[in-house]
Amino acid sequence: MNKNLKLAIAAAALITAIPIAIWIWTLISWQGTAKVELIVLPVDAKVTVNDEDFSNKKSIRLKPGDYTFTVSKDGFETDTQKLKINNSDKNVEFFSTPIPVSNEALLWAEENLNSYHKLEGRAGKASAEKGRELIEKHPIVSILPIQEAVFSIGYKTSGDNESLTLTVHAEEGYRESALQKIRDQGYDPSDYKIVFEDYRSPFNE
């Protein structure tokens, strides 16, 4: 084999190996991260995550943890949201539509109503899907929140909806009534962690 041919083969191997190496490196670096799709309107809004700029990106990769997303653009109110990425998350959608406040922004919003409707539809679908999953895991959610004159019963979940905690606000003397309401609905308080808010147990050390 002549020298030129060898050089050509070596060059071709290198050219092929580099992208493969980059691809393998990317896959390795993606391990333990979730893909977060950034769905914002206007699409050229500035997007920062924990103060790191990710503007004009359609998606980013984040490790499990707590993040603060900020979406801003001249003429629009800055939108700040907190998002928790759990170990079990693989694909997450982040939605943001900062409110237009300037005349220019309002005009832009009017001209782009279709885009808003599409985004709302997609956000609504994602939200409905999450709601269905939550009710499947915790049927009691379908009857919550409960609002009565002297108590209210709500809930909070862990980020992955695995754990559910009932939250009860009740006036003095009506905490047992709130528990009875749960029983009356066909649920056993024993099956839930229940936190009574704005209240301190006399048995707390």
Place this chain on the structure above:
Amino acid sequence: MNKRSIALVTIGVLVASAAIFGILEFASYKSITFESSEQNVSVKISNSTNGDEIKTVSLDEPVKLKEGSYMYSVTNEGFDNSSVSFNVSKDATITVKTSYSTEKLHSLLEEVRTSIHEVILGEYPFVNKDYIFGDESLHNKGEWYSAKLIQRVSGGNQPDIYRVIVHKENKVWTISTQPALSISIESNKSIPEDIIRQVNKPLSNSGYDLLYPL
């Protein structure tokens, strides 16, 4: 084929059928053994449909039962003799849950009530002034205690009701979980679930009578 042959074939078929039926019938019986941590326990086996007694057996004494549904109950005095359903589909060993009868647990409660109160009041002295012990119960073989601490209130006010569970281990009573308005099974995995469900029930009428004596 002559008459003799026909007769022989017929007899052969009948014998073979009887043998097959006999084998199938025998195979449908399974060997069931009852075991328990308690000694000298007798178990009554009943028909699940009509409750008729089939047999009373001792522990570790295998009994042959046909595939199907049955009930068992402990017959020893002082034990809870509620019926427990079980299914027979293969040879099996059934662990008999032995807990004391309600009457025996009530009687034991009178013996240990003072000691348990001392444990609770030792940890939470204010209970003596601010709460009433209500719906007190012992569970299983008397090693678990549950009660509702009913807040003393005046007039027609509604009390807060705190549930407390105490466990006896190595002859020492210990509070298993801080008294709470509601006890969660998930947060108290070391406490038998049925005891938690029992204590989380609403205050009984007799409990309210303690708070609002007639």
